[in-house]
Amino acid sequence: MKVTWKLADGSEIHADVAPGTTLKDAGLDNGVPHILGECGGSMSCGTCHVVVAPDWVAAAGAPGEFEDAILDTTEAPRQPASRLSCQLEMRDALDGIVLFVPEP
């Protein structure tokens, strides 16, 4: 399943990601800058912050209450479509998803 990360400099990283893989792990596996995942996916660091592209917001869904709170602590300012990529697991509905990687 396909994922595209768009970087602030206009470049893109594309990857094939297996179902069930978090998009934080996929970002780390593919060397996506600024995806650090320092807490290992336990929703406490905010270093896996991404912004979901407009066409994918509905499929990605809204953050849960705790994720929502952590999104207020991310280094790059939060945006309306911000998510923690450790909370996005690859599944059929997200095949092709495009994520913006904000500059801290």
Ligand code: FES
């Ligand atoms: S990896 Fe720490 S909040 Fe996602």
